[in-house]
Amino acid sequence: MAERMVVIGGDAAGMSAAAQARRMRPEEDLEIVALERGRRTSYSACGIPYWIGGRVDGPARLVARSPEEHRRRGIDVRTGTEAVEIDLERQRVRTRDADDGTERWTGYDHLVVATGASPLRPDLPGMDAGGVHGVQTLEDGEAVVRDLESHPARRAVVVGAGYIGVEMAEALVGRGLQVTVLERAEQPMSTLDPDMGVLVRDAMKGMGIDVVTGAAAREVLVDGAGRARAVVTDDAEYPADVVVLGLGVRPNTGLAKAAGLPLGASGGLLTDLAQRVRGHGDVWAGGDCVEVLNLVSGSEQHVALGTHANKHGRVIGTNIGGGYATFPGVVGTAVSKVCDLEIARTGLTEAQARSAGLQFVTVVTESTSRAGYYPGAQPMTVKAIAERFTGRLLGLQIVGREGAGKRVDIAAVALTARMTVEQTTALDLGYAPPFSPVWDPVLVAARKAASAVAADVRATARA
Amino acid sequence: MAERMVVIGGDAAGMSAAAQARRMRPEEDLEIVALERGRRTSYSACGIPYWIGGRVDGPARLVARSPEEHRRRGIDVRTGTEAVEIDLERQRVRTRDADDGTERWTGYDHLVVATGASPLRPDLPGMDAGGVHGVQTLEDGEAVVRDLESHPARRAVVVGAGYIGVEMAEALVGRGLQVTVLERAEQPMSTLDPDMGVLVRDAMKGMGIDVVTGAAAREVLVDGAGRARAVVTDDAEYPADVVVLGLGVRPNTGLAKAAGLPLGASGGLLTDLAQRVRGHGDVWAGGDCVEVLNLVSGSEQHVALGTHANKHGRVIGTNIGGGYATFPGVVGTAVSKVCDLEIARTGLTEAQARSAGLQFVTVVTESTSRAGYYPGAQPMTVKAIAERFTGRLLGLQIVGREGAGKRVDIAAVALTARMTVEQTTALDLGYAPPFSPVWDPVLVAARKAASAVAADVRATARA
The missing domain is CATH 3.50.50.60 (FAD/NAD(P)-binding domain)
Known part of the structure; x- marks a missing residue:
């Protein structure tokens, strides 16, 4: 007999999980039911400010896949259907119909909690x-x-x-x-x-x-x-x-909490590396309702980002689908813009590093997005934070104009690989005058940070 | 008595070495002589096409630091002075004056060979x-x-x-x-x-x-x-x-070869990790005249790029300056553009991987530079090459428009860290609609490559 996967929440994490599981297991083997209290599925909440600002059309353009499209792929999407109780013992979810208030129970073999977050x-x-x-x-x-x-x-x-x-x-x-x-x-x-x-x-x-x-x-x-x-x-x-x-937002975990599922300090669900809710073999969770491990601080934190939600969904769907995948954690990368100002960060800020028990040196550097002589070269400020003595990169922040923001990815990968700032200075990054100065701004910051680490070592030795 | 550092070649590698050594050791401790057969120092050869195309002013704008500026910093730059012989035994260099043909010998304690490359x-x-x-x-x-x-x-x-x-x-x-x-x-x-x-x-x-x-x-x-x-x-x-x-270019190593310094298969000088010419404690080399270790193939290759030359110079100058630095190698990153077309690569191509004795799978993916609904989202094609069985990322190639080229840096860092494509799929990269789709194009390629690796494992198991 087919198993049944029930997904609570029809957005990024939930529907990615459903779609991935569907790709891996046919309908006769796995029935997939997605419960969504609203009318839409799989939309980009991140696009809403650009829609309001008139930069993109909405709301249809922001929907990656409609309920009907999911249904055509063999996912039983039930919109206007709110999950109101999880019964872990009997493996079932009670739902309420938004129109007529009808309640019913739906049994599951695999439950995916993807209830998202709400604005504070x-x-x-x-x-x-x-x-x-x-x-x-x-x-x-x-x-x-x-x-x-x-x-x-x-x-x-x-x-x-x-x-x-x-x-x-x-x-x-x-x-x-x-x-x-x-x-x-x-x-x-x-x-x-x-x-x-x-x-x-x-x-x-x-x-x-x-x-x-x-x-x-x-x-x-x-x-x-x-x-x-x-x-x-x-x-x-x-x-x-x-x-x-x-x-900001807080995780929607009232339902999970009432069922007795484990929550972390920020109120998000706690999962293992396979995105299984800790201590619950048949319950999975992902997206804005969970906490994620920050690989730099070693602590869980709540980060509401569509990119994590999609990855969680893929991991959950792969595991329910009979494969194997994990979500190792985040390094705290985020990028944003205000008009032509680009803002990015990854790793830990000074305050976060301090909370994590880390000691560090910091540097702030000025550079340009392209070779200084190339048209459109824009100034950018890069701040780097490196651990004392070891020189391990702990965080990087960028404020600049065009070409500044996505450079944070260089540091995000270096953080994941636990590189030192000295190792970072040697990275073989793409160079040509329209793309970068001969020393990429991230390398300039790493170089200065490496000097600061060395100076701190010398000062400590003298003390 | 002061030591003397003699630099042959007044461009990126040579003058970076001189400047870095000068920062670390005062004139009374280290005399620095730079021999340059032309009239200019420290210029961006990479900028020449943009000057010819009228995008940037030249040639003065392409000069990062003139001979006079170097001299003001305590470097004895001798332009119009061609090195014509290196006498390793007596630690001296014979030079010829471009104007009057006068020849003279200059002794050294540290010799830096930075003779660059010439177009084929x-x-x-x-x-x-x-x-x-x-x-x-x-x-x-x-x-x-x-x-x-x-x-x-x-x-x-x-x-x-x-x-x-x-x-x-x-x-x-x-x-x-x-x-x-x-x-x-x-x-x-x-x-x-x-x-x-x-x-x-x-x-x-x-x-x-x-x-x-x-x-x-x-x-x-x-x-x-x-x-x-x-x-x-x-x-x-x-x-x-x-x-x-x-x-393309070939390394200018006639002088080094005549002196008996070791050359590699591409005709470039062979150095150790500190940029010392192999087997020669007092001779250093960097920039377009050396071969570099490709960390992915495990072999030396010749790569003429200003970004490497500058790093070599910093390493050499730090070491002569009494510090310690190494250049660990390259991963083969390059980025370029033709009008609005951006072209980038890192790691190995299929042919290079084959030459290195590696077996691999490849995937080609189509994606966009920004969220699909965001104005200015441009299509881009990403090819990924991953090692069979281990899934280690071996190479990545990108052809696209605005926002495509510098994404190669993500893969460059992942290659340096020897990440697998599955690990790469989990990278915490900057995401917001103006900057990236929810799955960055590099992650899309990594994801598809991870699937191809798994499919190859299954096919091999069945065979």
């Missing part, structure tokens, strides 16, 4: 007013677009200057709005060190975006029609026709 | 005619620019479709010439496999460049004024107002 909505007065939006789902994106089209907006306040916040600032500037970004921390992009974050702030200000740091939102003021009209901080009131939340 | 000029009739140019030195570049300005040219023939050849094709197209490229091999860019080279040929044809493959130049026809008027192959005659040689 601080519990502040006025947070539920009209014109206040998260940007996590296509429905969120549609709500923002509809709102902007039906309520002519002049001023936008973005709460939070992380990736979503800065991408939404770009999107709203692209729609001609006057944008204020409120950030509680000292600098925007708290995934960077503050000395790199300040470069982002200055560049955003140069784009006409008002970036207010050290500013925690305390309240949304609401007008007579129930719409947001301003965001209040301890110090000031920022008028807003529309408010966008860019405060 | 096949011994064919007419090769010395006016209008036939190599493009290796700034003098070559000046000669081409002067020639094009003084002899209005309509048709150019480029002999050889390697990196220099295709870059010169772009340059001459940029100057409005009608360009024919003659290539002896089956496809242009013989540093790629032919199935990737054909993509380059097709793209070049799409740019209006006439690419003739399987066409070896046999003769340059000369007009009454002693100028080239056509290039003859076995099959046809190609009219030419100007002829550019893009046949």
Whole structure:
């Protein structure tokens, strides 16, 4: 008799798992049921800011594969179907139909929990007013677009200057709005060190975006029609026709928690390297609802990124499909942009390295994206963090213009291979004047970091 | 008493060595003499095609540091001074003054041989005619620019479709010439496999460049004024107002050979990992005149690239300076472009892998530079080569448009770390829609290669 694989959540991780398992096992051997409470599957949440900003068409363009396309490939996608309980003992999931509320149980041999994450909505007065939006789902994106089209907006306040916040600032500037970004921390992009974050702030200000740091939102003021009209901080009131939340996300693990599945410190599910939920042979999890091992810090962390979700899905699907695959962990790579400013990081920041018990030296270098004499050469700043004594690369951060961001991949691979900064200086990277100076900016940073490591060794020896 | 470091060749490797040694040891401790037969130092030969094409100003912009600037830093640069003999036993170099022919001996404690490479000029009739140019030195570049300005040219023939050849094709197209490229091999860019080279040929044809493959130049026809008027192959005659040689280079090691220094199979000097000439404690060598270890094939090869030359120079200068550094080898990375076509490779081609005694599987994948829905997403083709059974990545080739070329760095680092293609699929690379699809094109290729390795294992087990 065929086994049944039940997937909770029809987005990147869940549907990648389903598609991969389907490729490996025919329908007569494995029945695949995917439960999705919304109406769409396999969409790019990461594309939403560009849709809102008018750079890409939406929402259809953001859907990689519709429920119907999945069905044609032999996956029983049930949209409008919310999983409301997992019964681990009897290997079954209780679902509720979004339209008529009907409940039913569906048994499984393999359960895949891929319930994603939800935007953080601080519990502040006025947070539920009209014109206040998260940007996590296509429905969120549609709500923002509809709102902007039906309520002519002049001023936008973005709460939070992380990736979503800065991408939404770009999107709203692209729609001609006057944008204020409120950030509680000292600098925007708290995934960077503050000395790199300040470069982002200055560049955003140069784009006409008002970036207010050290500013925690305390309240949304609401007008007579129930719409947001301003965001209040301890110090000031920022008028807003529309408010966008860019405060990050938290894993959707209420269902998993209620079932007794193990959660980590960030609230994400804990899995083994094959993406099996720890201690549960028949339950798998991946995507934004799990924690991942950071290979540099040695600790689990929560990283909501479509690229990890897709990899998790492939690993889960391969394993359920009868093959073997693992997800070894992440090194903390992320890349983003605000207009023409490119921002990237990998490994650990200073604060993260300190939390991990590591001691380190840091360097900041200036270089250019192409040979200095080649047209379009753009300045870029690279910060490198290296472990004391061993010289192992611990992290790299880049702020620059065209050609800056994806250079972080060089360091991401070097981190995975646990290279030292001295080893990194010798890397054989692509060189030609239109592509790079003769010393790639990443190598310049590694070289300077290697010198700093050596200087620290000498200073320690003298002390 | 101060030691004396004598550098033969005032370009990337030699002057990097001099500058690095100077940083580490003061003048009273180390005298540094650099012998350069030309008039310039430390220039970017790689920039010459862009200068000829009018994309960058030359020649001054291509000089990173002039003789005078080096002198101000305490390096005794002697231009117009050609080294004509190395006397290893008495540790001295005989030089000849370019102006008056005066010869003299200069003693050394440390000798750095950095004599570079020269363009291959096949011994064919007419090769010395006016209008036939190599493009290796700034003098070559000046000669081409002067020639094009003084002899209005309509048709150019480029002999050889390697990196220099295709870059010169772009340059001459940029100057409005009608360009024919003659290539002896089956496809242009013989540093790629032919199935990737054909993509380059097709793209070049799409740019209006006439690419003739399987066409070896046999003769340059000369007009009454002693100028080239056509290039003859076995099959046809190609009219030419100007002829550019893009046949690659060979190491300038006549001087070293005469002195009895060890040369490898490609004619380059053989060094140890610290860039000391093998068996000679006081002679160092780097740049285009040496052979380098290819870490993937395990053999020495000759690779003339400014990026290696600069690294060699730093290593030599550090070691002479009293520090310690090594150059571990290369993985064979190169990147180039023809107009908007980006071409990159790293590791081994199929032919190179076969020569190294390796068995392998190959895959070719199509992907895009950005998320498919993001504006400016460009198609790119990635070929991956992986070792049978072990799955170790052996090589990667990319042909695409904007955003394609520098992705080769991901594979360059993975090759250095001897990663398998399965390990490569799990790399944590920068992802956001403007920068990459959710599976980076390099990961797509690695994933498909991992499947091919597994399929080969299964097929072998069944056989």
